[in-house]
Amino acid sequence: MLELNRAAEQNHLLWEEPLIKPWIFEFMQAPNLGAGEVRQDLASAVFDEAFGFWLEAERMGFEGIFFSEHHFGLSYSPSPNLLIAAVSRRTTRLRLGTMGMVVPLYAPWRIVEELAMLDHLTNGRLEIGFAAGVPQELLRVGLSMEEARERFNESLEILDAALVRPVVNHKGKYWKFENLTLMPNVFLQPSPPKWTTVVSTGSAQRSAQRRSKICTGFESVGRITEIFDVYRNESAELGVAVGPDQLAIRRNVCISHDEAEAREASRAEKAATLKVVAGDPRVVANSSPLLDAPRAGSGFSLHDDDYIAGTPAQVIEQIIDQCRRCGAGHFLAMLGRGATANRRQTQTLFGEEVIPQLRRALVDRPDRSARTCDKSPR
Numbered sequence: 397m398l399e400l401n402r403a404a405e406q407n408h409l410l411w412e413e414p415l416i417k418p419w420i421f422e423f424m425q426a427p428n429l430g431a432g433e434v435r436q437d438l439a440s441a442v443f444d445e446a447f448g449f450w451l452e453a454e455r456m457g458f459e460g461i462f463f464s465e466h467h468f469g470l471s472y473s474p475s476p477n478l479l480i481a482a483v484s485r486r487t488t489r490l491r492l493g494t495m496g497m498v499v500p501l502y503a504p505w506r507i508v509e510e511l512a513m514l515d516h517l518t519n520g521r522l523e524i525g526f527a528a529g530v531p532q533e534l535l536r537v538g539l540s541m542e543e544a545r546e547r548f549n550e551s552l553e554i555l556d557a558a559l560v561r562p563v564v565n566h567k568g569k570y571w572k573f574e575n576l577t578l579m580p581n582v583f584l585q586p587s588p589p590k591w592t593t594v595v596s597t598g599s600a601q602r603s604a605q606r607r608s609k610i611c612t613g614f615e616s617v618g619r620i621t622e623i624f625d626v627y628r629n630e631s632a633e634l635g636v637a638v639g640p641d642q643l644a645i646r647r648n649v650c651i652s653h654d655e656a657e658a659r660e661a662s663r664a665e666k667a668a669t670l671k672v673v674a675g676d677p678r679v680v681a682n683s684s685p686l687l688d689a690p691r692a693g694s695g696f697s698l699h700d701d702d703y704i705a706g707t708p709a710q711v712i713e714q715i716i717d718q719c720r721r722c723g724a725g726h727f728l729a730m731l732g733r734g735a736t737a738n739r740r741q742t743q744t745l746f747g748e749e750v751i752p753q754l755r756r757a758l759v760d761r762p763d764r765s766a767r768t769c770d771k772s773p774r
Contacts, residue, residue, distance in 0.1 A: 416719050416754040417459040417726045421646050424473035425733035450483050456747025460491030465498050467533050484518040493523025496593045500547040504554040512580040520584040525591035595696040597626040604630035613646035616699040621722040640725025640759040649729045650705040651745045662705035708749035716757045
């Protein structure tokens with residue numbers, strides 16, 4: 397009981413002045429090409445345009461960039477750690493991470509060694525994000541979701557241990573090693589922020605047990621609140637203080653001074669999302685608080701809450717409302733899926749008109765009324 401009271405006191409402090417931190421979530425969708433068509437010039441142009449976009453994010457005041465990892469035709473981001481390394485050498489403030497690195501595709505010891513390198517290359521600006529992967533991508537390399545989940549859970553045991561001590565011992569179903577010394581053997585940050593992408597209450601509960609922050613999207617704000625509540629409750633049971641800084645939501649954002657234009661762009665984004673998740677057995681028509689991934693035919697649903705659109709003022713209102721309702725202190729904005737003509741315009745509007753307001757918006761407890769405060773960005 398003493399530990400729970402201590403956690404409650406810590407939680408009170410965490411809730412004092414939690415402001416909304418705005419991030420870019422980078423998908424890097426591959427351009428539409430004909431079957432078998434190869435365009436080296438187009439690929440180079442996509443990377444060049446994206447690199448300029450990322451560098452501008454620092455000037456605009458974004459907290460950082462989370463890159464996604466996808467394979468086999470979906471995006472130009474199969475190895476986001478390479479992108480982090482490249483961007484890190486041209487920026488000084490942006491936090492950089494992957495949301496999340498598809499753990500079942502790699503040897504866990506290699507993941508730790510790469511992350512240690514990146515923490516130094518970024519001068520301590522690395523965010524560590526893990527994910528189990530997308531079923532239809534994993535199947536292409538012979539991994540069922542059941543095996544991927546087993547590999548994911550076992551690898552997380554190794555990764556969590558290695559982030560604390562660089563000499564690892566492990567004996568499990570997929571990995572066995574003794575006194576494995578990992579190099580570099582030290583992180584620049586004493587405790588690099590650790591994230592897990594979740595789509596279920598079960599994953600949220602396990603993340604709380606691992607002291608990992610969590611990020612989710614797709615679902616309604618109500619369903620996300622249920623997932624976050626499980627995380628908060630499990631943390632409280634463990635005597636761990638939790639506030640908005642441990643929680644993030646990812647949303648598609650379309651913004652324009654012309655409301656109709658923004659909403660039309662949002663409809664196109666939703667159509668693009670449906671193509672990306674086509675064939676994912678976790679996607680269902682309606683979500684339920686009883687669902688837990690990964691199970692064929694269940695998992696998560698797509699909801700209109702995932703698409704924020706309108707004028708800058710309307711976008712500000714929607715973002716703050718969603719963050720306050722579920723208690724998220726981080727907002728990951730997907731500002732288009734690839735190098736499009738209006739993406740820079742979207743970034744400029746978001747940076748100049750939305751970010752200053754998010755930096756001043758307090759996220760109160762989800763069960764209390766919202767409040768605002770004129771605080772300077774920090």
